[in-house]
Amino acid sequence: MNTESPIIKPSGLDIARIRADFPILSLPSNGKRLTFLDTAASAQKPRQVIDAESHVYEAEYANIHRGVYDLSQRATVAYDKARTKVRKFINAASDREIVFVRNATEGVNLVAQTWGRKNLKQGDQIILSEMEHHANIVPWQMLREETGLELVVIPITDSGELVWEAYEKAFTSKTRLVAMTQVSNALGTITPMAEIIKVAHSHGVPVLVDGCQAVPHMPVDVQALDADFYVFSSHKLYGPTGVGVLYAKAKILEAMPPYQGGGDMISSVTWAKTTYADIPQRFEAGTPNIAGTIALGAAIDYIESFDRQALLAHEQALLEYATERLQALNTITIYGTAREKAAVISFAIKGVHPHDVGTILDFEGIAVRAGHHCAQPVMDRFGVPATTRASFGIYNDFDDVDALIGGIAKVQEIFG
Amino acid sequence: MNDLRELYQEVILDHGRKPRNFGALPDANREAHGHNPLCGDKLDVRLKVKDGIVEDVMFEGAGCAISVASASLMTEALKGRTEAEANALFEKFHALITGEADVSLDQLEELDKLAVFSGVRDYPLRVKCATLGWHTMHAALENNGETVVTE
Numbered sequence: 001m002n003t004e005s006p007i008i009k010p011s012g013l014d015i016a017r018i019r020a021d022f023p024i025l026s027l028p029s030n031g032k033r034l035t036f037l038d039t040a041a042s043a044q045k046p047r048q049v050i051d052a053e054s055h056v057y058e059a060e061y062a063n064i065h066r067g068v069y070d071l072s073q074r075a076t077v078a079y080d081k082a083r084t085k086v087r088k089f090i091n092a093a094s095d096r097e098i099v100f101v102r103n104a105t106e107g108v109n110l111v112a113q114t115w116g117r118k119n120l121k122q123g124d125q126i127i128l129s130e131m132e133h134h135a136n137i138v139p140w141q142m143l144r145e146e147t148g149l150e151l152v153v154i155p156i157t158d159s160g161e162l163v164w165e166a167y168e169k170a171f172t173s174k175t176r177l178v179a180m181t182q183v184s185n186a187l188g189t190i191t192p193m194a195e196i197i198k199v200a201h202s203h204g205v206p207v208l209v210d211g212c213q214a215v216p217h218m219p220v221d222v223q224a225l226d227a228d229f230y231v232f233s234s235h236k237l238y239g240p241t242g243v244g245v246l247y248a249k250a251k252i253l254e255a256m257p258p259y260q261g262g263g264d265m266i267s268s269v270t271w272a273k274t275t276y277a278d279i280p281q282r283f284e285a286g287t288p289n290i291a292g293t294i295a296l297g298a299a300i301d302y303i304e305s306f307d308r309q310a311l312l313a314h315e316q317a318l319l320e321y322a323t324e325r326l327q328a329l330n331t332i333t334i335y336g337t338a339r340e341k342a343a344v345i346s347f348a349i350k351g352v353h354p355h356d357v358g359t360i361l362d363f364e365g366i367a368v369r370a371g372h373h374c375a376q377p378v379m380d381r382f383g384v385p386a387t388t389r390a391s392f393g394i395y396n397d398f399d400d401v402d403a404l405i406g407g408i409a410k411v412q413e414i415f416g
Numbered sequence: 417m418n419d420l421r422e423l424y425q426e427v428i429l430d431h432g433r434k435p436r437n438f439g440a441l442p443d444a445n446r447e448a449h450g451h452n453p454l455c456g457d458k459l460d461v462r463l464k465v466k467d468g469i470v471e472d473v474m475f476e477g478a479g480c481a482i483s484v485a486s487a488s489l490m491t492e493a494l495k496g497r498t499e500a501e502a503n504a505l506f507e508k509f510h511a512l513i514t515g516e517a518d519v520s521l522d523q524l525e526e527l528d529k530l531a532v533f534s535g536v537r538d539y540p541l542r543v544k545c546a547t548l549g550w551h552t553m554h555a556a557l558e559n560n561g562e563t564v565v566t567e
Binding site for chain 2 (some may be wrong): 069073105107288351352353354356360363371372376379385386410
């Protein structure tokens, strides 16, 4: 068994320097070096993002789209700039196609409650996959309660890949939407999203992409994908909590009724009639998370300051190394062995419940997720109540993998 | 490692691996289903209560070492007790593992083997694991057939 860290230095990346950007990584955890392996749940934040958010409150804060005074104008400009950064980041055609929401979950709910309510009726079908996050299941189930629509679930294979033939055959004259993840948070599977969308479009069906786990790991181009809706959260992208993005093609957004009513989303209000603002403001009622949105812009700047292919290569090297070392332990079962995977590993240790694994690893300063990962249908598919999940971000290094393997040895020492 | 051993004491590991009173109880007259949605743990607790006395108690299900061991030790502690005593013991146990109230030496003595769970108080997220069986037992005594959810 290989117990030495391989000497792999992807081009142009200095991981030690990246780590130094994240203040929390220098704090000990249970008296040990923090080994943070729960980025898929939420990423840690670099100094640049933390500073950007506090800078807003210290020097640039006022409500946006209202005052004519200097501070309000500066806040408005910074907020609008963040929208442009997001647009460029996912290569949308126009800033008008970027709607700011609280998180990806709200993005899906917004589509379900506006586009869905308007366009879906009893008997209509939505295609999902068996590996969706609850955020891409429950909003559709709620709409099902209301409308009587039908959810068609595409199964996954033992390795955690979409059963392609089942997907191709799932379309009927009643299919109205495909809502699917680009990267599974529980299994790490990268789905063939461009092909998924191509097939859906050949049936005239639009596609909503859950991009939460994709955006932090790989460059995303919504026009190249030809996605109709695309949602992701700032907090998984090294940005602050409380901000999410819903992208939708302008012609789709224009035809959608408003989401919540209030200030900022109107064009004029009288007692007799209210007219709504143009997109995207129509979907952004009330004062938004101004500082958080501006800090999301800083997170995007931060990510884009690196060669993204090099970041991806680094994470893939970590995934490969961690998979190899885990597989060398004969007590480990890995759930999710798709050919295309992001740096997420769900696993079980024979005879030890994930919660006990999580607690013992915590003693070693190792933070992993133990549970169902908000994807209970995936757990049911593999017949386990829960798994332990290690997920990697741009700040993880090979020492983190070695620490994990060392922590698992401790688990086995206690439970062996 | 000392701290770890304080949480995962040998008694807990033993009962986690080989739970006692594990299985069905065909002549049970009280039963409840417990579920911790956070981790997916599921336990069924069944009791045979006659004239206010717990004559027999069994449990079934799957969970972490803490929740299985806790349910196992609970079944051992409950046999022969009155319903009121069972509920009072739950209260003491709860106080012990949440650290909400100081547990006196006398009470510790009464908790007997259950005192091995005192380490759980340092892990607020694991308290639900250690109390799942107890909550389920309590529900079985109060309301037959209900599902108890701890999260």
